[in-house]
Amino acid sequence: MNNRRCASFIQRTQSLNRMAPSSNISLLSIVHGRRSHLNNLLRGIAEQHCPPKEVVVVFMNEAIPDQLTDPGCPFFPIQLNSDDHQLPLAATRNLAASRAQGDLLAFLDVDCIPDPDYLCHLQQAVDRTHGLVMGDVRYLPPDAASGHWSFADLDRKAQAHPRRPAIPDGKDLMTLPYPLFWSLAFGLRASDFARLGGFDEGYVGYGGEDTDFAFNARLTRLPLYACTARAYHQHHPVYSPPYNHLTDIVSNAQRFHAKWKIWPMEGWLKQFQHEGLIRWDLNQLEILKQPADHQIAAARSDALFV
Template sequence: MGVSVLTIVRNRSHHLRQLVEGLRRSERQPDELVIVDMSDTPVSVAPAGFPIRIDRFETHGLPLAAARNRAAALARFENLIFLDVDCIPLERCVGILADTLAHHDALLCADVRYLGPDDARGVWTEEELIAAGRHHPVRTFPDNGVREEPNPGLFWSLAFALKRARFVSLAGFDEAFTGYGAEDTDFGFRASEADIRLLFVGQAIACHQHHDSYDPPLQHLEDIVRNARTFQARWGRWPMEGWLRAFADLGLVRWQGEALDLLRLPTDAEKVATRVLPEQHLDPPARSPARLAN
Protein backbone atom coordinates (compact mmCIF):
# COMPACT_ATOMS: atom_id res chain seq x y z
CA MET A 1 0.00 0.00 0.00
CA GLY A 2 1.05 3.57 -0.57
CA VAL A 3 2.56 5.76 2.13
CA SER A 4 1.68 9.37 2.93
CA VAL A 5 4.18 11.24 5.09
CA LEU A 6 2.54 14.15 6.90
CA THR A 7 4.17 17.11 8.60
CA ILE A 8 3.10 20.47 9.97
CA VAL A 9 5.36 23.50 10.09
CA ARG A 10 5.39 26.92 11.66
CA ASN A 11 8.46 29.07 10.98
CA ARG A 12 10.99 26.24 10.81
CA SER A 13 11.86 26.19 7.13
CA HIS A 14 15.45 25.01 7.75
CA HIS A 15 14.20 22.01 9.73
CA LEU A 16 11.69 21.28 6.97
CA ARG A 17 14.44 21.19 4.34
CA GLN A 18 16.34 18.61 6.38
CA LEU A 19 13.21 16.50 6.85
CA VAL A 20 12.72 16.49 3.07
CA GLU A 21 16.38 15.62 2.57
CA GLY A 22 15.96 12.64 4.89
CA LEU A 23 12.97 11.46 2.87
CA ARG A 24 14.89 11.97 -0.37
CA ARG A 25 17.64 9.65 0.91
CA SER A 26 15.17 7.02 2.15
CA GLU A 27 15.41 3.48 0.84
CA ARG A 28 11.62 3.52 0.66
CA GLN A 29 10.56 7.00 -0.38
CA PRO A 30 7.02 8.09 0.46
CA ASP A 31 4.39 8.16 -2.24
CA GLU A 32 3.68 11.72 -1.19
CA LEU A 33 4.64 14.32 1.39
CA VAL A 34 1.85 16.53 2.69
CA ILE A 35 2.96 19.74 4.43
CA VAL A 36 0.49 21.85 6.38
CA ASP A 37 2.12 25.27 6.55
CA MET A 38 1.22 27.64 9.39
CA SER A 39 4.29 29.84 8.97
CA ASP A 40 4.23 33.62 8.95
CA THR A 41 5.89 33.52 5.53
CA PRO A 42 4.83 30.61 3.26
CA VAL A 43 7.42 27.85 3.00
CA SER A 44 8.79 26.32 -0.19
CA VAL A 45 10.81 23.17 -0.76
CA ALA A 46 12.91 21.90 -3.65
CA PRO A 47 11.79 18.90 -5.74
CA ALA A 48 12.73 15.62 -4.08
CA GLY A 49 11.73 12.77 -6.40
CA PHE A 50 8.28 12.22 -4.89
CA PRO A 51 5.11 14.37 -4.89
CA ILE A 52 5.07 17.20 -2.36
CA ARG A 53 1.91 19.13 -1.58
CA ILE A 54 1.90 22.25 0.59
CA ASP A 55 -1.38 23.28 2.18
CA ARG A 56 -1.49 26.82 3.49
CA PHE A 57 -3.21 26.98 6.90
CA GLU A 58 -3.75 30.58 8.00
CA THR A 59 -3.98 30.49 11.76
CA HIS A 60 -2.74 31.93 15.01
CA GLY A 61 -0.74 30.15 17.68
CA LEU A 62 0.06 26.47 17.29
CA PRO A 63 -3.16 24.44 16.78
CA LEU A 64 -1.46 21.05 16.68
CA ALA A 65 -4.60 18.88 16.70
CA ALA A 66 -6.30 20.80 13.91
CA ALA A 67 -3.17 20.93 11.78
CA ARG A 68 -2.49 17.19 12.04
CA ASN A 69 -6.12 16.41 11.23
CA ARG A 70 -5.91 18.69 8.21
CA ALA A 71 -2.83 16.85 6.97
CA ALA A 72 -4.51 13.46 7.41
CA ALA A 73 -7.60 14.63 5.54
CA LEU A 74 -5.40 15.59 2.57
CA ALA A 75 -3.52 12.26 2.51
CA ARG A 76 -4.16 10.03 -0.51
CA PHE A 77 -2.76 6.75 0.80
CA GLU A 78 -3.68 4.19 3.42
CA ASN A 79 -0.48 4.21 5.46
CA LEU A 80 0.03 7.46 7.37
CA ILE A 81 3.40 8.46 8.81
CA PHE A 82 3.39 11.65 10.87
CA LEU A 83 6.73 13.40 11.31
CA ASP A 84 7.18 16.59 13.27
CA VAL A 85 9.03 19.12 11.15
CA ASP A 86 12.03 18.84 13.49
CA CYS A 87 12.56 15.17 12.60
CA ILE A 88 14.96 13.79 9.99
CA PRO A 89 13.94 10.23 9.07
CA LEU A 90 16.96 8.02 8.51
CA GLU A 91 17.11 5.89 5.40
CA ARG A 92 15.27 2.85 6.77
CA CYS A 93 12.67 4.67 8.89
CA VAL A 94 9.85 5.00 6.34
CA GLY A 95 10.33 1.48 4.99
CA ILE A 96 10.38 -0.16 8.40
CA LEU A 97 7.26 1.71 9.54
CA ALA A 98 5.43 0.79 6.32
CA ASP A 99 6.47 -2.87 6.59
CA THR A 100 5.42 -2.96 10.25
CA LEU A 101 2.00 -1.56 9.40
CA ALA A 102 1.62 -4.37 6.87
CA HIS A 103 1.92 -6.89 9.72
CA HIS A 104 0.52 -4.96 12.70
CA ASP A 105 -2.65 -2.86 12.60
CA ALA A 106 -1.43 -0.76 15.49
CA LEU A 107 -0.18 2.66 16.58
CA LEU A 108 3.55 2.74 15.89
CA CYS A 109 6.18 5.01 17.41
CA ALA A 110 9.52 5.58 15.72
CA ASP A 111 12.77 5.69 17.68
CA VAL A 112 13.60 9.40 18.01
CA ARG A 113 17.16 10.47 18.77
CA TYR A 114 17.93 13.99 20.00
CA LEU A 115 20.56 16.01 18.14
CA GLY A 116 22.69 18.83 19.52
CA PRO A 117 22.69 22.48 18.43
CA ASP A 118 25.47 22.00 15.87
CA ASP A 119 24.17 18.79 14.29
CA ALA A 120 22.45 18.64 10.86
CA ARG A 121 23.00 22.34 10.24
CA GLY A 122 24.32 21.75 6.74
CA VAL A 123 25.58 18.70 4.90
CA TRP A 124 25.34 15.56 7.05
CA THR A 125 25.77 11.83 6.86
CA GLU A 126 23.60 9.24 8.54
CA GLU A 127 26.60 7.95 10.47
CA GLU A 128 27.16 11.43 11.92
CA LEU A 129 23.55 11.73 13.05
CA ILE A 130 23.56 8.28 14.65
CA ALA A 131 26.77 9.13 16.51
CA ALA A 132 25.39 12.47 17.72
CA GLY A 133 21.83 11.44 18.56
CA ARG A 134 20.84 10.71 22.15
CA HIS A 135 18.17 8.22 23.21
CA HIS A 136 15.21 9.41 25.23
CA PRO A 137 15.81 8.55 28.91
CA VAL A 138 12.43 6.87 29.46
CA ARG A 139 11.30 5.33 26.19
CA THR A 140 13.14 2.13 25.31
CA PHE A 141 13.14 0.55 21.87
CA PRO A 142 14.05 -2.97 20.77
CA ASP A 143 17.17 -3.51 18.69
CA ASN A 144 14.89 -4.95 15.99
CA GLY A 145 11.21 -5.72 15.60
CA VAL A 146 8.58 -4.28 17.90
CA ARG A 147 7.92 -3.95 21.62
CA GLU A 148 4.40 -3.45 22.88
CA GLU A 149 4.19 -0.52 25.30
CA PRO A 150 1.38 -0.84 27.86
CA ASN A 151 1.46 2.81 28.98
CA PRO A 152 -0.53 4.96 26.50
CA GLY A 153 0.98 8.04 28.12
CA LEU A 154 4.21 7.16 26.34
CA PHE A 155 2.68 7.67 22.91
CA TRP A 156 5.06 9.92 20.99
CA SER A 157 3.65 12.35 18.43
CA LEU A 158 7.08 13.33 17.14
CA ALA A 159 7.22 10.41 14.71
CA PHE A 160 4.43 7.85 14.50
CA ALA A 161 2.42 5.81 12.03
CA LEU A 162 -0.94 4.11 11.70
CA LYS A 163 -3.42 3.12 9.05
CA ARG A 164 -5.87 5.73 7.77
CA ALA A 165 -8.85 3.57 8.83
CA ARG A 166 -7.60 3.54 12.42
CA PHE A 167 -7.04 7.31 12.39
CA VAL A 168 -10.57 7.84 11.05
CA SER A 169 -12.06 5.43 13.60
CA LEU A 170 -10.55 7.57 16.36
CA ALA A 171 -11.82 10.77 14.67
CA GLY A 172 -8.24 11.97 14.60
CA PHE A 173 -6.85 14.32 17.21
CA ASP A 174 -9.49 15.97 19.36
CA GLU A 175 -9.68 19.63 18.44
CA ALA A 176 -11.14 20.42 21.85
CA PHE A 177 -7.41 20.63 22.67
CA THR A 178 -6.51 24.00 21.22
CA GLY A 179 -2.95 25.19 20.87
CA TYR A 180 -0.13 23.25 22.47
CA GLY A 181 -0.24 20.36 24.92
CA ALA A 182 -2.06 17.11 25.80
CA GLU A 183 -3.65 16.55 22.39
CA ASP A 184 -1.24 13.69 21.70
CA THR A 185 -1.61 12.14 25.14
CA ASP A 186 -5.38 12.16 24.69
CA PHE A 187 -4.91 10.48 21.30
CA GLY A 188 -2.79 7.77 22.89
CA PHE A 189 -5.36 7.19 25.63
CA ARG A 190 -8.23 6.99 23.13
CA ALA A 191 -6.26 4.54 20.99
CA SER A 192 -5.71 2.34 24.03
CA GLU A 193 -9.40 2.56 24.94
CA ALA A 194 -10.18 1.35 21.39
CA ASP A 195 -7.84 -1.64 21.86
CA ILE A 196 -5.27 -0.30 19.39
CA ARG A 197 -1.89 -1.54 20.52
CA LEU A 198 1.00 0.89 20.97
CA LEU A 199 4.19 -0.54 19.46
CA PHE A 200 7.71 0.85 19.70
CA VAL A 201 9.51 -0.02 16.47
CA GLY A 202 13.22 -0.83 16.48
CA GLN A 203 15.50 0.66 13.80
CA ALA A 204 12.78 3.07 12.60
CA ILE A 205 15.01 5.97 13.57
CA ALA A 206 14.27 9.67 13.19
CA CYS A 207 16.65 12.34 14.49
CA HIS A 208 15.16 15.34 16.25
CA GLN A 209 16.82 18.60 15.24
CA HIS A 210 17.74 20.97 18.03
CA HIS A 211 15.78 24.19 18.49
CA ASP A 212 15.40 26.73 21.24
CA SER A 213 13.25 25.31 24.01
CA TYR A 214 12.17 26.05 27.54
CA ASP A 215 11.69 23.69 30.45
CA PRO A 216 9.04 24.17 31.62
CA PRO A 217 7.65 25.65 28.38
CA LEU A 218 6.48 28.99 29.74
CA GLN A 219 5.71 30.25 26.23
CA HIS A 220 2.82 27.76 26.12
CA LEU A 221 1.57 28.32 29.68
CA GLU A 222 -1.99 29.34 28.81
CA ASP A 223 -2.45 26.53 26.28
CA ILE A 224 -1.08 23.93 28.68
CA VAL A 225 -3.32 25.02 31.56
CA ARG A 226 -6.42 25.04 29.35
CA ASN A 227 -5.66 21.68 27.75
CA ALA A 228 -4.68 20.08 31.05
CA ARG A 229 -8.12 20.97 32.42
CA THR A 230 -9.77 19.41 29.37
CA PHE A 231 -7.72 16.24 29.76
CA GLN A 232 -8.39 15.95 33.50
CA ALA A 233 -12.12 16.39 33.03
CA ARG A 234 -12.13 13.57 30.48
CA TRP A 235 -9.70 11.06 32.00
CA GLY A 236 -9.78 11.84 35.71
CA ARG A 237 -6.01 12.42 35.88
CA TRP A 238 -3.64 15.22 35.05
CA PRO A 239 -1.31 15.18 32.06
CA MET A 240 2.00 17.02 31.89
CA GLU A 241 2.38 16.75 35.67
CA GLY A 242 6.05 17.74 35.63
CA TRP A 243 5.26 20.97 33.84
CA LEU A 244 2.26 21.75 36.05
CA ARG A 245 4.36 21.20 39.15
CA ALA A 246 7.04 23.53 37.79
CA PHE A 247 4.42 26.19 36.98
CA ALA A 248 3.09 25.90 40.54
CA ASP A 249 6.59 26.22 42.00
CA LEU A 250 7.02 29.46 40.04
CA GLY A 251 3.72 30.80 41.40
CA LEU A 252 2.14 30.87 37.95
CA VAL A 253 -0.69 28.45 38.75
CA ARG A 254 -2.54 27.09 41.76
CA TRP A 255 -2.79 23.30 41.38
CA GLN A 256 -4.69 21.40 44.06
CA GLY A 257 -6.66 18.20 43.63
CA GLU A 258 -9.00 18.61 40.66
CA ALA A 259 -8.50 22.38 40.44
CA LEU A 260 -5.97 24.19 38.26
CA ASP A 261 -6.05 28.00 38.23
CA LEU A 262 -3.89 30.35 36.22
CA LEU A 263 -2.60 33.04 38.59
CA ARG A 264 -0.39 35.13 36.34
CA LEU A 265 1.71 35.09 33.17
CA PRO A 266 5.48 34.63 33.33
CA THR A 267 7.82 37.58 33.19
CA ASP A 268 10.44 37.93 30.48
CA ALA A 269 13.11 37.20 33.07
CA GLU A 270 11.40 33.94 34.06
CA LYS A 271 11.26 32.88 30.41
CA VAL A 272 14.96 33.54 29.98
CA ALA A 273 15.75 31.59 33.14
CA THR A 274 13.97 28.47 31.86
CA ARG A 275 15.63 28.42 28.46
CA VAL A 276 17.37 25.08 27.88
CA LEU A 277 21.05 25.76 27.25
CA PRO A 278 22.78 24.12 24.28
CA GLU A 279 24.99 21.95 26.48
CA GLN A 280 21.87 20.50 28.13
CA HIS A 281 20.78 18.78 24.91
CA LEU A 282 22.50 15.61 26.10
CA ASP A 283 19.73 15.09 28.64
CA PRO A 284 16.32 15.17 26.90
CA PRO A 285 13.69 16.01 29.52
CA ALA A 286 11.84 13.02 30.91
CA ARG A 287 8.84 15.06 32.12
CA SER A 288 5.75 13.23 33.27
CA PRO A 289 4.45 9.81 32.14
CA ALA A 290 1.52 11.43 30.35
CA ARG A 291 3.68 13.87 28.37
CA LEU A 292 7.28 12.89 27.98
CA ALA A 293 8.67 14.68 25.00
CA ASN A 294 8.19 17.21 22.29
Protein backbone atom coordinates (compact mmCIF):
# COMPACT_ATOMS: atom_id res chain seq x y z
CA MET A 1 0.00 0.00 0.00
CA ASN A 2 2.11 2.86 -1.29
CA ASN A 3 0.77 6.30 -0.44
CA ARG A 4 0.84 8.94 -3.12
CA ARG A 5 4.31 10.46 -3.28
CA CYS A 6 3.01 13.99 -3.41
CA ALA A 7 0.99 13.46 -0.24
CA SER A 8 2.44 14.75 2.97
CA PHE A 9 1.05 13.94 6.35
CA ILE A 10 1.44 14.99 9.93
CA GLN A 11 0.51 12.67 12.76
CA ARG A 12 -0.54 14.03 16.11
CA THR A 13 -1.40 11.83 19.08
CA GLN A 14 -3.93 12.90 21.66
CA SER A 15 -3.98 11.42 25.15
CA LEU A 16 -7.63 10.50 25.37
CA ASN A 17 -7.47 7.18 27.21
CA ARG A 18 -10.55 6.79 29.37
CA MET A 19 -10.87 3.00 29.50
CA ALA A 20 -8.78 -0.05 28.70
CA PRO A 21 -9.74 -1.36 25.26
CA SER A 22 -11.36 -4.80 25.35
CA SER A 23 -10.87 -5.61 21.68
CA ASN A 24 -8.18 -5.63 19.06
CA ILE A 25 -10.16 -3.48 16.62
CA SER A 26 -8.83 -0.39 14.92
CA LEU A 27 -11.68 1.90 13.94
CA LEU A 28 -10.75 3.96 10.88
CA SER A 29 -12.44 6.97 9.33
CA ILE A 30 -11.57 9.70 6.84
CA VAL A 31 -12.95 13.23 6.76
CA HIS A 32 -13.06 16.52 4.92
CA GLY A 33 -15.32 19.04 6.62
CA ARG A 34 -18.37 17.49 8.36
CA ARG A 35 -17.29 18.56 11.87
CA SER A 36 -20.64 17.89 13.54
CA HIS A 37 -20.87 14.50 11.84
CA LEU A 38 -17.37 13.62 13.01
CA ASN A 39 -18.14 14.58 16.59
CA ASN A 40 -21.28 12.42 16.52
CA LEU A 41 -19.22 9.53 15.14
CA LEU A 42 -16.71 9.94 17.97
CA ARG A 43 -19.53 10.10 20.52
CA GLY A 44 -20.88 6.83 19.14
CA ILE A 45 -17.45 5.23 19.49
CA ALA A 46 -17.29 6.33 23.13
CA GLU A 47 -20.55 4.43 23.75
CA GLN A 48 -19.36 1.11 22.30
CA HIS A 49 -19.94 -2.00 24.41
CA CYS A 50 -16.83 -3.46 22.74
CA PRO A 51 -14.59 -0.38 22.65
CA PRO A 52 -11.90 -0.36 20.00
CA LYS A 53 -8.20 -0.60 20.61
CA GLU A 54 -7.80 2.78 18.88
CA VAL A 55 -9.40 5.27 16.55
CA VAL A 56 -7.51 6.58 13.51
CA VAL A 57 -9.03 9.53 11.63
CA VAL A 58 -7.36 10.99 8.54
CA PHE A 59 -8.14 14.61 7.66
CA MET A 60 -7.92 15.17 3.91
CA ASN A 61 -6.36 18.48 2.90
CA GLU A 62 -7.38 20.31 6.05
CA ALA A 63 -5.99 21.03 9.49
CA ILE A 64 -6.71 18.81 12.47
CA PRO A 65 -9.20 20.65 14.71
CA ASP A 66 -8.16 21.58 18.22
CA GLN A 67 -11.46 20.52 19.77
CA LEU A 68 -12.91 17.08 19.05
CA THR A 69 -15.17 14.76 21.01
CA ASP A 70 -13.36 12.24 23.21
CA PRO A 71 -13.92 8.73 21.74
CA GLY A 72 -12.97 7.10 25.04
CA CYS A 73 -9.94 5.27 23.67
CA PRO A 74 -6.55 6.09 22.11
CA PHE A 75 -7.17 8.57 19.30
CA PHE A 76 -4.77 9.22 16.45
CA PRO A 77 -5.74 12.07 14.10
CA ILE A 78 -3.60 12.29 10.96
CA GLN A 79 -3.37 15.02 8.34
CA LEU A 80 -2.89 14.14 4.67
CA ASN A 81 -2.20 16.86 2.13
CA SER A 82 -2.43 15.86 -1.51
CA ASP A 83 -1.63 17.98 -4.54
CA ASP A 84 -3.44 15.48 -6.77
CA HIS A 85 -6.99 15.82 -5.48
CA GLN A 86 -9.05 17.41 -2.74
CA LEU A 87 -10.55 14.03 -1.83
CA PRO A 88 -7.94 11.27 -2.36
CA LEU A 89 -10.28 8.62 -0.96
CA ALA A 90 -8.35 5.44 -1.81
CA ALA A 91 -4.99 6.81 -0.66
CA THR A 92 -6.53 8.17 2.54
CA ARG A 93 -8.11 4.85 3.51
CA ASN A 94 -4.81 3.12 2.85
CA LEU A 95 -2.98 5.63 5.03
CA ALA A 96 -5.43 5.02 7.87
CA ALA A 97 -4.94 1.26 7.56
CA SER A 98 -1.15 1.60 7.45
CA ARG A 99 -1.21 3.36 10.84
CA ALA A 100 -3.58 0.88 12.47
CA GLN A 101 -2.33 -1.57 15.10
CA GLY A 102 -5.43 -3.76 15.44
CA ASP A 103 -5.96 -7.22 13.99
CA LEU A 104 -9.40 -6.18 12.72
CA LEU A 105 -9.91 -3.04 10.66
CA ALA A 106 -13.33 -1.40 11.03
CA PHE A 107 -13.80 1.32 8.40
CA LEU A 108 -16.66 3.67 9.22
CA ASP A 109 -17.73 6.65 7.14
CA VAL A 110 -17.65 10.00 8.93
CA ASP A 111 -21.39 10.36 8.30
CA CYS A 112 -22.16 7.24 10.35
CA ILE A 113 -22.92 6.94 14.06
CA PRO A 114 -22.28 3.39 15.32
CA ASP A 115 -24.92 1.78 17.53
CA PRO A 116 -23.45 0.77 20.92
CA ASP A 117 -23.35 -2.89 19.79
CA TYR A 118 -21.85 -2.05 16.40
CA LEU A 119 -18.29 -3.24 17.02
CA CYS A 120 -19.42 -6.29 19.02
CA HIS A 121 -21.55 -7.50 16.09
CA LEU A 122 -18.94 -6.62 13.48
CA GLN A 123 -16.16 -8.41 15.33
CA GLN A 124 -18.31 -11.52 15.81
CA ALA A 125 -19.17 -11.56 12.11
CA VAL A 126 -15.57 -11.18 10.93
CA ASP A 127 -14.36 -13.79 13.43
CA ARG A 128 -16.99 -16.26 12.19
CA THR A 129 -16.57 -15.70 8.47
CA HIS A 130 -12.99 -14.51 8.00
CA GLY A 131 -14.56 -12.39 5.28
CA LEU A 132 -15.26 -8.85 4.16
CA VAL A 133 -18.28 -7.83 6.23
CA MET A 134 -20.56 -4.84 5.75
CA GLY A 135 -22.61 -3.28 8.52
CA ASP A 136 -26.34 -2.54 8.50
CA VAL A 137 -26.63 1.17 7.68
CA ARG A 138 -29.89 3.00 8.39
CA TYR A 139 -30.60 6.50 7.11
CA LEU A 140 -31.58 9.50 9.22
CA PRO A 141 -33.72 12.46 8.10
CA PRO A 142 -32.27 15.98 8.26
CA ASP A 143 -31.37 17.25 11.75
CA ALA A 144 -32.11 13.90 13.41
CA ALA A 145 -28.62 13.88 14.96
CA SER A 146 -28.29 17.60 15.67
CA GLY A 147 -28.30 18.89 19.22
CA HIS A 148 -29.14 16.37 21.94
CA TRP A 149 -30.01 12.89 20.72
CA SER A 150 -30.21 9.36 22.06
CA PHE A 151 -29.70 6.05 20.30
CA ALA A 152 -33.38 5.32 20.88
CA ASP A 153 -34.18 8.52 18.96
CA LEU A 154 -31.88 7.52 16.10
CA ASP A 155 -33.29 4.01 15.89
CA ARG A 156 -36.86 5.31 15.84
CA LYS A 157 -36.18 7.83 13.07
CA ALA A 158 -33.81 5.82 10.87
CA GLN A 159 -34.95 4.02 7.72
CA ALA A 160 -33.51 1.09 5.81
CA HIS A 161 -32.37 1.77 2.26
CA PRO A 162 -35.19 0.49 0.02
CA ARG A 163 -32.80 -0.75 -2.67
CA ARG A 164 -30.35 -2.60 -0.43
CA PRO A 165 -31.03 -6.26 0.46
CA ALA A 166 -32.29 -6.80 4.00
CA ILE A 167 -30.93 -9.48 6.30
CA PRO A 168 -33.73 -12.04 6.81
CA ASP A 169 -35.50 -12.11 10.16
CA GLY A 170 -33.81 -14.47 12.57
CA LYS A 171 -30.47 -14.23 10.77
CA ASP A 172 -27.42 -12.17 11.68
CA LEU A 173 -25.45 -12.74 8.47
CA MET A 174 -26.06 -13.08 4.76
CA THR A 175 -23.84 -13.32 1.71
CA LEU A 176 -23.84 -10.47 -0.79
CA PRO A 177 -22.99 -10.13 -4.48
CA TYR A 178 -19.66 -8.33 -4.79
CA PRO A 179 -21.01 -5.38 -6.85
CA LEU A 180 -23.11 -4.41 -3.80
CA PHE A 181 -20.07 -3.64 -1.64
CA TRP A 182 -20.14 -0.14 -0.21
CA SER A 183 -17.44 1.36 2.00
CA LEU A 184 -19.78 3.22 4.37
CA ALA A 185 -19.37 0.64 7.12
CA PHE A 186 -17.31 -2.52 6.80
CA GLY A 187 -14.66 -4.60 8.51
CA LEU A 188 -12.12 -7.29 7.76
CA ARG A 189 -8.96 -8.75 9.21
CA ALA A 190 -5.90 -6.55 8.79
CA SER A 191 -4.09 -9.49 7.21
CA ASP A 192 -6.80 -9.75 4.53
CA PHE A 193 -6.66 -6.03 3.82
CA ALA A 194 -2.91 -6.36 3.30
CA ARG A 195 -3.40 -9.42 1.10
CA LEU A 196 -5.79 -7.43 -1.10
CA GLY A 197 -3.24 -4.64 -1.39
CA GLY A 198 -5.65 -2.11 0.05
CA PHE A 199 -7.60 0.25 -2.17
CA ASP A 200 -6.19 0.92 -5.63
CA GLU A 201 -4.75 4.44 -5.46
CA GLY A 202 -5.03 4.74 -9.22
CA TYR A 203 -8.64 5.72 -8.53
CA VAL A 204 -8.55 9.43 -7.80
CA GLY A 205 -11.43 11.17 -6.12
CA TYR A 206 -15.01 9.95 -6.32
CA GLY A 207 -16.31 6.71 -7.80
CA GLY A 208 -15.26 3.19 -8.65
CA GLU A 209 -12.76 2.41 -5.90
CA ASP A 210 -15.31 0.53 -3.77
CA THR A 211 -16.34 -1.85 -6.55
CA ASP A 212 -12.72 -2.37 -7.54
CA PHE A 213 -11.90 -3.31 -3.93
CA ALA A 214 -14.79 -5.79 -3.91
CA PHE A 215 -13.71 -7.31 -7.24
CA ASN A 216 -10.23 -7.81 -5.80
CA ALA A 217 -11.87 -9.58 -2.86
CA ARG A 218 -13.74 -11.84 -5.30
CA LEU A 219 -10.51 -12.53 -7.18
CA THR A 220 -8.81 -13.66 -3.96
CA ARG A 221 -11.91 -15.58 -2.80
CA LEU A 222 -12.52 -13.38 0.21
CA PRO A 223 -16.26 -13.78 0.84
CA LEU A 224 -18.56 -10.77 1.18
CA TYR A 225 -21.25 -10.64 3.86
CA ALA A 226 -23.71 -8.26 5.45
CA CYS A 227 -24.23 -8.42 9.21
CA THR A 228 -26.46 -6.80 11.82
CA ALA A 229 -23.89 -4.26 13.04
CA ARG A 230 -26.12 -1.17 13.00
CA ALA A 231 -24.88 2.30 12.03
CA TYR A 232 -26.94 5.45 11.52
CA HIS A 233 -26.14 7.58 8.48
CA GLN A 234 -26.38 11.30 9.16
CA HIS A 235 -28.17 13.23 6.45
CA HIS A 236 -26.39 15.53 4.02
CA PRO A 237 -27.33 16.91 0.59
CA VAL A 238 -26.32 14.84 -2.43
CA TYR A 239 -26.12 15.34 -6.18
CA SER A 240 -28.11 12.90 -8.28
CA PRO A 241 -26.67 12.36 -10.76
CA PRO A 242 -23.30 13.58 -9.42
CA TYR A 243 -22.51 16.05 -12.19
CA ASN A 244 -20.09 17.71 -9.77
CA HIS A 245 -17.90 14.58 -9.92
CA LEU A 246 -18.10 14.02 -13.70
CA THR A 247 -14.34 14.18 -14.31
CA ASP A 248 -13.52 11.77 -11.47
CA ILE A 249 -16.25 9.33 -12.47
CA VAL A 250 -15.14 9.18 -16.09
CA SER A 251 -11.45 8.80 -15.19
CA ASN A 252 -12.18 6.09 -12.64
CA ALA A 253 -14.59 4.27 -14.96
CA GLN A 254 -11.85 4.18 -17.59
CA ARG A 255 -9.43 2.65 -15.09
CA PHE A 256 -12.01 0.13 -13.93
CA HIS A 257 -12.79 -0.93 -17.50
CA ALA A 258 -9.10 -1.36 -18.28
CA LYS A 259 -8.75 -3.71 -15.29
CA TRP A 260 -12.01 -5.65 -15.33
CA LYS A 261 -13.30 -5.29 -18.92
CA ILE A 262 -16.71 -4.06 -17.81
CA TRP A 263 -18.05 -0.59 -17.13
CA PRO A 264 -18.90 0.41 -13.55
CA MET A 265 -21.39 3.09 -12.49
CA GLU A 266 -23.51 2.45 -15.58
CA GLY A 267 -26.51 4.30 -14.21
CA TRP A 268 -24.55 7.53 -13.89
CA LEU A 269 -22.80 7.05 -17.23
CA LYS A 270 -26.17 6.60 -18.95
CA GLN A 271 -27.41 9.84 -17.43
CA PHE A 272 -24.26 11.69 -18.47
CA GLN A 273 -24.62 10.26 -21.97
CA HIS A 274 -28.27 11.29 -22.16
CA GLU A 275 -27.27 14.87 -21.31
CA GLY A 276 -24.62 14.87 -24.04
CA LEU A 277 -21.76 15.19 -21.58
CA ILE A 278 -19.87 12.05 -22.62
CA ARG A 279 -19.28 9.76 -25.58
CA TRP A 280 -19.56 6.15 -24.42
CA ASP A 281 -19.69 2.77 -26.11
CA LEU A 282 -18.57 -0.77 -25.33
CA ASN A 283 -14.88 0.09 -25.48
CA GLN A 284 -14.45 3.85 -25.13
CA LEU A 285 -15.46 6.64 -22.80
CA GLU A 286 -14.60 10.32 -23.07
CA ILE A 287 -15.88 13.66 -21.83
CA LEU A 288 -17.45 15.90 -24.47
CA LYS A 289 -18.24 18.85 -22.24
CA GLN A 290 -18.59 19.79 -18.60
CA PRO A 291 -22.03 20.22 -17.03
CA ALA A 292 -23.40 23.73 -16.73
CA ASP A 293 -23.67 25.31 -13.31
CA HIS A 294 -27.46 25.19 -13.50
CA GLN A 295 -27.35 21.42 -14.19
CA ILE A 296 -25.23 20.84 -11.11
CA ALA A 297 -27.47 23.04 -8.98
CA ALA A 298 -30.62 21.28 -10.22
CA ALA A 299 -29.15 17.88 -9.32
CA ARG A 300 -28.73 18.83 -5.66
CA SER A 301 -31.13 16.84 -3.53
CA ASP A 302 -32.08 16.40 0.12
CA ALA A 303 -33.51 12.93 -0.52
CA LEU A 304 -32.68 10.27 2.05
CA PHE A 305 -31.70 7.71 -0.59
CA VAL A 306 -29.97 7.88 -3.95
